[in-house]
Amino acid sequence: MPAPLQWPLGHSALARRAWRGLLYHSAELLTLCIRHPRTAGRVGALISAVHMRRRLPDPELRRRAWPDYPFGCKRDLFSSDFLPALRRPNVELVTEAIVRMPPEGPLTADGRRHDVDCVIHATGFRTNTFMLPMRVTGAAGLSIEETWSDGARAHLGITVSGFPSLFLMYGPNTNTSGGSIPFFLEAQGAGLHALDARFTGTAWTSCSS
Numbered sequence: 115m116p117a118p119l120q121w122p123l124g125h126s127a128l129a130r131r132a133w134r135g136l137l138y139h140s141a142e143l144l145t146l147c148i149r150h151p152r153t154a155g156r157v158g159a160l161i162s163a164v165h166m167r168r169r170l171p172d173p174e175l176r177r178r179a180w181p182d183y184p185f186g187c188k189r190d191l192f193s194s195d196f197l198p199a200l201r202r203p204n205v206e207l208v209t210e211a212i213v214r215m216p217p218e219g220p221l222t223a224d225g226r227r228h229d230v231d232c233v234i235h236a237t238g239f240r241t242n243t244f245m246l247p248m249r250v251t252g253a254a255g256l257s258i259e260e261t262w263s264d265g266a267r268a269h270l271g272i273t274v275s276g277f278p279s280l281f282l283m284y285g286p287n288t289n290t291s292g293g294s295i296p297f298f299l300e301a302q303g304a305g306l307h308a309l310d311a312r313f314t315g316t317a318w319t320s321c322s323s
């Protein structure tokens with residue numbers, strides 16, 4: 115937290131609300147950049163490029179680290195430490211493909227062997243595997259995996275056709291490019307609360323741990 119902001123944020127509720135609003139709308143602008151790559155997205159890419167040029171003055175290192183995809187195609191990194199870390203004398207950025215993994219360390223396509231103490235094998239995750247390991251069966255006897263075999267769908271990301279007692283939070287097609295997931299959950303919770311009150315005449319309170 116910048117030093118000039120510490121006192122007002124510690125003593126003024128109005129300052130805290132203004133700071134929170136600034137952070138919220140700044141993150142929302144990322145969604146605008148990603149949804150409109152030819153207009154707002156170009157502005158986001160320009161800001162990102164200026165930031166990278168300032169943090170990576172070495173042109174060769176910058177060439178290796180420079181993204182080869184449009185702004186927002188991978189997660190935006192909110193960090194002041196990552197790019198400067200690439201400039202440290204004990205850090206080497208290697209972008210050549212790994213062709214073999216002998217015990218001493220990875221062998222890359224340029225014929226170099228990189229002696230390492232530890233290898234982190236990060237292959238990502240299955241983005242289309244939903245709700246496992248739970249087994250959910252609908253009114254017609256179909257499982258949620260069978261119903262979603264050609265793609266997951268849910269009305270407003272909450273209700274699924276054929277599953278009358280199933281209500282989802284942060285369900286299919288509600289992912290955000292850069293906004294606030296807790297805000298999404300609050301909006302969905304408010305919608306479920308209003309729906310329940312309309313059809314049953316009762317109200318309930320949701321809790322989160």
